[in-house]
Every structure is written in structure tokens, then in C-alpha cells.
Amino acid sequence: MKYSDLVKYYEELESTQSKLEKTKILAKLFEEADDEILEMVVLLSSGRVFPPYSEKELGIATKTMVKAISKATGLSEDEVEKIFKETGDLGLTAAECVKKRKQVTLLKKVLTVKKVFENLREIASIEGKKSQEKKMSLIAELFASAEPKEAIYITRTILEELRIGVAEGILRDAIVEAFLKPKTKEEREEFRKAVEYAWNIRSDFAEVARIAKKEGLKGLKKVEIRLGQPIQLMLGEKAKSIEEVIKKFGKVAIEYKYDGMRAEIHKKGDKIWVFTRRLENVTKQFPDIVELCKKGLKAEECIVEGEALAIDPKTGYPKPFQELSQRIQRKYNIEEMMKKIPIQLNLFDVTYVDGKKLFDTPFIERRKILESIVEEIPEKLQLAKEIITDDLKKAEEFYHEALNAKQEGVFLKVLDSKYVFGRHVGGLYKIKPIMETLDLVIVAAMWGEGKRANWLSSYVLAVRDPDTGSFLPCGMMGTGLTEDQFEEMTQKLKPLITSEKGKTVEVKPKIVVEVAYQEIQKSPNYESGYALRFPRLVRVRVDKSPEEADTIERLIDLYKSQGKEG
Numbered sequence: 388m389k390y391s392d393l394v395k396y397y398e399e400l401e402s403t404q405s406k407l408e409k410t411k412i413l414a415k416l417f418e419e420a421d422d423e424i425l426e427m428v429v430l431l432s433s434g435r436v437f438p439p440y441s442e443k444e445l446g447i448a449t450k451t452m453v454k455a456i457s458k459a460t461g462l463s464e465d466e467v468e469k470i471f472k473e474t475g476d477l478g479l480t481a482a483e484c485v486k487k488r489k490q491v492t493l494l495k496k497v498l499t500v501k502k503v504f505e506n507l508r509e510i511a512s513i514e515g516k517k518s519q520e521k522k523m524s525l526i527a528e529l530f531a532s533a534e535p536k537e538a539i540y541i542t543r544t545i546l547e548e549l550r551i552g553v554a555e556g557i558l559r560d561a562i563v564e565a566f567l568k569p570k571t572k573e574e575r576e577e578f579r580k581a582v583e584y585a586w587n588i589r590s591d592f593a594e595v596a597r598i599a600k601k602e603g604l605k606g607l608k609k610v611e612i613r614l615g616q617p618i619q620l621m622l623g624e625k626a627k628s629i630e631e632v633i634k635k636f637g638k639v640a641i642e643y644k645y646d647g648m649r650a651e652i653h654k655k656g657d658k659i660w661v662f663t664r665r666l667e668n669v670t671k672q673f674p675d676i677v678e679l680c681k682k683g684l685k686a687e688e689c690i691v692e693g694e695a696l697a698i699d700p701k702t703g704y705p706k707p708f709q710e711l712s713q714r715i716q717r718k719y720n721i722e723e724m725m726k727k728i729p730i731q732l733n734l735f736d737v738t739y740v741d742g743k744k745l746f747d748t749p750f751i752e753r754r755k756i757l758e759s760i761v762e763e764i765p766e767k768l769q770l771a772k773e774i775i776t777d778d779l780k781k782a783e784e785f786y787h788e789a790l791n792a793k794q795e796g797v798f799l800k801v802l803d804s805k806y807v808f809g810r811h812v813g814g815l816y817k818i819k820p821i822m823e824t825l826d827l828v829i830v831a832a833m834w835g836e837g838k839r840a841n842w843l844s845s846y847v848l849a850v851r852d853p854d855t856g857s858f859l860p861c862g863m864m865g866t867g868l869t870e871d872q873f874e875e876m877t878q879k880l881k882p883l884i885t886s887e888k889g890k891t892v893e894v895k896p897k898i899v900v901e902v903a904y905q906e907i908q909k910s911p912n913y914e915s916g917y918a919l920r921f922p923r924l925v926r927v928r929v930d931k932s933p934e935e936a937d938t939i940e941r942l943i944d945l946y947k948s949q950g951k952e953g
Contacts, residue, residue, distance in 0.1 A: 554853060827849060
């Protein structure tokens with residue numbers, strides 16, 4: 388398939404907001420792709436060249452892109468920068484520069500999907516001396532053969548800013564329509580569940596599309612766990628009170644809700660993998676977790692879940708999550724970080740043991756299985772603290788005990804509940820003693836004035852549209868940060884800048900922040916239709932991906948909960 392053919396599909400997808408229309412366009416694309424490139428096409432359509440759990444990343448900053456465009460087109464870096472300032476979009480800049488290309492290479496070839504995909508994947512594997520120059524050469528090679536429209540989408544893919552509105556639900560439905568061909572509503576729902584199940588087990592729509600095409604419905608339903616490849620997690624929903632849950636379900640298990648890193652841990656013999664709730668592979672960052680699991684997990688093969696805490700050696704209390712996040716993000720000096728920020732692992736669930744999936748096993752049985760395969764290591768590896776009761780007074784006392792231990796609150800788990808992927812499943816509830824906050828994504832920022840002149844110090848916040856995967860602005864935040872935090876946020880955002888006009892920069896939607904606010908108001912000034920009044924930073928959520936940010940629906944629900952009509 389020519390890359391220009393894929394670009395035509397991108398343009399169609401970008402030009403419609405209709406979820407149904409996007410699904411049809413994508414299904415047609417998947418059908419057209421032959422076996423060799425199907426997985427490439429699915430990944431590229433979601434703006435990726437690796438599945439979400441892969442350790443590999445392109446890691447290309449704006450400056451490198453400017454140099455690559457310059458190298459490929461013969462324009463000076465200053466000329467490229469000037470065009471970038473005029474367009475405010477690096478993709479459009481690349482297109483403009485390709486139009487003005489000063490020399491046409493004799494080696495110019497028609498770009499194929501395979502060539503673009505393989506060049507981009509190769510970028511991620513380059514390390515060591517002169518790695519930036521080598522990466523630039525691979526990008527420049529593509530630009531040298533690219534037509535202007537192709538240059539737009541090559542650039543946006545590299546910067547992970549494809550912006551064609553393809554979210555997980557659309558990918559799922561397109562696979563259903565392309566390869567399973569439902570004839571009735573009932574069939575469509577059945578097929579969706581099968582695709583969703585395979586996605587929950589493999590966390591890679593490219594692989595799911597291949598299975599759907601080759602093996603059909605039976606193949607999707609038979610998908611097995613592959614150790615070392617993370618499964619999707621079960622997430623809790625907020626409950627108003629402990630009393631509400633006990634009244635509804637009677638006896639429940641109540642566990643500490645630890646303020647740490649959610650860890651999905653896979654064991655196969657002596658091999659251990661550690662994934663975050665975002666399914667990032669952080670095995671290398673946590674060799675101490677690896678060693679603890681080698682010693683403490685008695686099963687030959689298993690998948691367990693827990694919470695890793697940063698522990699203060701002097702007090703024994705957990706350190707703030709922000710300190711632990713330094714370890715999640717650190718790729719170097721791991722030994723030094725282990726000494727500086729020791730961890731404690733608290734396990735609370737198990738989903739797979741020695742060839743047997745436990746998703747349909749009631750929670751109370753899963754807990755017993757977990758107890759049977761874990762050998763605790765005092766203060767280091769232990770089971771999550773838990774009581775089982777329907778006594779409200781005991782439950783409230785346990786909740787306050789968790790808070791006094793400097794944890795976030797408690798989880799209430801329905802004893803006969805199955806393990807169901809995702810949120811709002813009716814079996815897992817969380818209670819925390821804080822006002823409703825929102826997890827939002829920073830999509831733009833402004834350079835400050837005066838003593839803040841060197842910092843990006845005001846941030847445009849956005850909620851997620853679950854249908855399209857786009858982010859809808861709902862307010863601007865400039866309070867709740869210390870000078871150190873302004874500096875740190877600026878360093879995080881600078882590599883994510885995709886366009887700049889005056890003092891305003893647009894950034895890749897990568898950074899999730901937990902935000903408190905005084906009120907939600909209706910507003911025509913923001914794309915969401917709503918505005919947060921006096922938003923302030925609670926914390927940066929490095930443990931959450933943009934896909935886990937709060938949705939426009941939740942923003943509207945919170946607006947209505949203030950006693951206002953939507």
C-alpha cells in the first residue's frame with residue numbers, strides 16, 4: 388500500500404466528527420490492507436508504531452524535527468523555524484518546506500506504508516554516539532521522498548500528534564465491521580464483546596485485528612494470556628459512603644487504598660515483568676520489585692496486582708507519590724534511586740496462576756489463592772491490609788486507621804464479584820476523604836511575565852471526548868504550584884510543544900494533572916462548553932495516561948451535581 392493511500396484515509400477521518408462515519412472509513416482501510424501490513428496500518432491509524440505497553444519510544448523533540456526537515460529540503464533551520472512560527476503547526480511546516488524543496492534527489496521513491504513504518508521503528512532502536520544524527524537521517528530520508536500531504540502525517544506520527552480522532556471504541560468497532568460482518572444488532576454486540584475481550588487480554592488492537600481477520604470470532608474468544616504482555620486492569624468507581632455500599636451488598640472486603648504505583652506483575656519461572664496502570668513496562672526501573680517477587684511468589688507462573696509505595700526508612704510511613712514517580716520516570720542511576728527511595732509492595736489481587744485464568748473466580752476466592760502463593764517478606768512484600776465485615780462501625784474505624792497510616796482511603800470489594808476489565812463494574816468501590824477532583828490533560832500553556840518569564844506558568848486544561856479521543860478545553864490553571872513546580876512543569880512541557888504563537892504554545896496531550904476547583908460553570912469560551920472556576924493543582928498524575936483522563940460526561944455530571952441543569 389502506498390503511504391499516499393493511507394494519507395487519503397487520514398484526511399477522510401480528520402474531516403468528519405461522526406463516530407459512525409469514522410468507523411466505516413477505518414473498516415474500509417483495514418479491509419484494503421493486506422496481511423503483511425494490516426498490523427502496521429492499525430498501529431499507524433492510532434498514531435503509534437509500537438503497542439502501548441512497549442518500552443520502545445520514538446522520543447523525537449521539535450528541534451530534531453526542524454533539523455530533519457532542513458536536512459531533507461535544503462532550507463536552512465532559520466527558514467524552517469520562520470515557517471513554523473507562521474503556521475504554528477510542525478506538520479504544516481513540513482508540508483510547506485517540502486513544497487519549497489531546493490533540490491529533488493535522484494533517489495526519490497514512492498513512499499509505502501511499510502517503508503514509513505520501518506523507518507520510524509528503526510528510530511526507536513538507535514542508541515549511543517551520534518544517535519540523534521542517525522535518527523535525523525531516517526526522518527530526512529522519508530521527507531526527501533514525501534509529497535507535502537505525506538509530510539504532514541509523517542511529522543504528526545513522529546510527534547505522536549496524529550489528531551484524526553480515532554479512539555479505542557472506534558478501533559474496536561472498525562475491526563468488527565471489517566472482519567466479522569455483523570448482520571444484526573445482537574451480532575454486533577456479541578462481536579464487540581469478543582474484540583474487547585481479546586483487547587483486554589493482549590492490549591494491542593493491531594494483534595486483535597490480525598486474529599479477527601485470520602481466525603474470526605472463535606479465534607478472538609480463545610485468546611490466551613501471554614506472560615510479559617500486560618492485560619487491562621479492573622478499576623474502582625467512587626462511592627459516596629461506606630454505608631451506601633454495605634447497605635447494598637452486606638458483607639464486603641475492605642482494604643487499604645495505598646497511595647502508590649499500581650503494579651501489574653507477571654512471573655514466568657525466574658522471569659518477572661512489572662507494568663504500571665498505564666501498562667508501561669517499568670521492570671528495569673524496579674529491580675527491587677523483581678527480586679521481591681522472585682523470592683515471595685511461589686507459583687511457577689502468575690499475574691498478581693498490588694501497590695508499590697515509597698517508604699520513609701526513618702518513620703516507616705509512605706512518602707508522597709510524587710517522590711515515587713521519580714523512580715517510575717528514571718531510566719539511569721537505578722541503584723542510586725533504589726537506595727534513596729526504597730519501596731514496599733502490597734499485593735491485593737491475582738488473575739492468573741499456572742495456566743488458569745481467574746477472571747470469573749469470585750474475589751473472595753481470588754484473595755485466598757493470592758494468600759496461598761505469596762510468602763510475605765516483613766515490611767517489604769505483604770498482602771494488602773484487609774477486613775471483611777458488614778458492621779458499619781468497624782468499617783469506619785478501619786477507614787480512619789488507613790487514613791492515620793497516611794494512605795489514601797479504602798477500597799470496598801464485593802465478595803462474589805468477578806474480575807471485570809475497566810471502570811464502573813459494580814464490584815470495586817473507593818472511598819477517599821477529599822472533595823471531587825478532576826484528572827485533566829494539559830493541551831496548551833502560556834509563558835509568564837515578570838519573574839515567571841522563563842516559565843510556562845498558565846496551563847489550558849482539557850477533558851477527554853471518549854468517542855473521538857480528542858481533548859476539549861475546560862479551563863486555565865495558574866495556581867497551586869511552587870516556583871520549583873513551575874520550573875519542573877516547564878521542563879516537562881517544553882519537549883511536548885507542537886506549535887507556538889506569541890506567548891501561547893500548544894503541547895502534545897501527555898501530562899495528566901489532578902485539579903481541584905471552586906465551581907463548574909457553563910462557558911462558550913471553551914470547546915467543552917464548560918469552565919472550571921479557580922482551578923488549582925493537586926498533583927501531577929504520572930501514573931495516569933491521557934486516555935484515563937476524566938471525560939466530558941463526568942464534567943457534565945459534576946456540573947449537574949451542583950444543582951444546575953446540563
